[in-house]
Amino acid sequence: MASSHFKKKTSVKQEIPTASLPDIIFMLLIFFMVTTVLRETTVQVRTTLPQAEALTKIDQKRLVSYIYIGPKKLDGNRLGETGVQIDDALVEDMGSVRTIMYRKLIEQPKLIVSLKVDQTSEMGIVLDVQQELREAGALRINYSSKREIPS
Amino acid sequence: MGLLKKRKREGGEIPTASMADIAFLLLIFFLVTTTIDVDTGIGMVLPPKLEDDVEPPPIKERNVLKILVNETGQVLVEDQPSAIRLIRDEVKKHVLNEGVDPRYSEAPGKALVSIKTARQTPYDAYVGVLDEVWMAYFDMWDSEARRLGFPDYATYSAAVAEQGAENQIRDKIKAAISIAEPDKQ
Structure with a gap:
């Protein structure tokens, strides 16, 4: 009785309904569209981040502005002297950090400045940048670092 | 066949068979460009710029724990040679002293930790010291939260934020x- 019922079912041609497939794909698409931040910059300085334990997460990526500090990448895998990069360009004159960050602060009053500093950099240049940030009034900073791998 | 022709004449349909393919292409584009990783780091708030005519408020010497990091990453705590791994306990002792030891702070609310570096100090030594100081505070907040009956500080601060109450641990x-x-x- 039961086996005959089962046989009957298998004889019917079965297909997976694909009508909802576009909807599923669109859902995924919208998720990735919302989470994507398109603005990507080419970093012209090497930033090997230090490791730390006392980390906080920056959830709102849109508030963050990055300053990269590290040895300049030169042709042929060589490293030059320490440079400071904001957005796409290297900053030549330390005083222009102030004006750039001040403009950013006016656009985004809740600005968080993430300092991506190479671990071999010297504190002098970091302190100079911080001094400029104080002058600009961008006081919320974040020393970008990676999670320490417990040994 | 005849049925299909009849339908077309009535008012054409947009073919939806390729819809999934188009959506797939877009999906793959956004998949590739998305960076999911969350930025992590040590958060700090810089002191505001000092006005020229305003003197910084006086701070008692004993309330400040001075940490000095030199060019080679060696550490002095209160002018005594120390090590990075000892800083955490030193900071805890300093903050939770409650005026007992005259070398340490008078009260947790008055305690201050000052980190001073040379210009040639490597950045990772500075971050290492700063990390230990922050971890000391995280540990103290955690034990304070446990005293108030919460599993840890993160739970406490979330509960406080939800109620809109004042964060007593951060105040203390x-x-x-x-x-x-x-x-x-």
Whole structure:
């Protein structure tokens, strides 16, 4: 009785309904569209981040502005002297950090400045940048670092 | 066949068979460009710019725990040679002293940690010290939260934020870390 019922079912041609497939794909698409931040910059300085334990997460990526500090990448895998990069360009004159960050602060009053500093950099240049940030009034900073791998 | 022709005449349909393919292409584009990783780091708030005519408020010497990091990453705590791994306990002792030991702070609310570096100090040594100081505060907040009956500080602060109440732990143990300017050379 039961086996005959089962046989009957298998004889019917079965297909997976694909009508909802576009909807599923669109859902995924919208998720990735919302989470994507398109603005990507080419970093012209090497930033090997230090490791730390006392980390906080920056959830709102849109508030963050990055300053990269590290040895300049030169042709042929060589490293030059320490440079400071904001957005796409290297900053030549330390005083222009102030004006750039001040403009950013006016656009985004809740600005968080993430300092991506190479671990071999010297504190002098970091302190100079911080001094400029104080002058600009961008006081919320974040020393970008990676999670320490417990040994 | 005849049925299909009839339908077309009535009012054409947009073919939806390729819809999934188009959506797939877009999906793959956004998949590739998305960076999911969350930025992590040690958060700090810089002191506001000092006005020229305003003197910084006086701070008692005993309330400040001075940490000095030199060019080679060696550490002095209160002018005594120390090590990075000892800083955490030293900071806890300093903050939770409650006026007992005259070398340490008077009260947790008054305690201050000052980190001073040379201009040649490597950045990772500075971050290592700063990390230990922050971990000391995190540990103190955690034990304070446990005293109030919460599993840890994160749970406490979430509960407080939900109720809109004041964060008593942060009020009691302020994370007062100051980054001092290096000496002029």
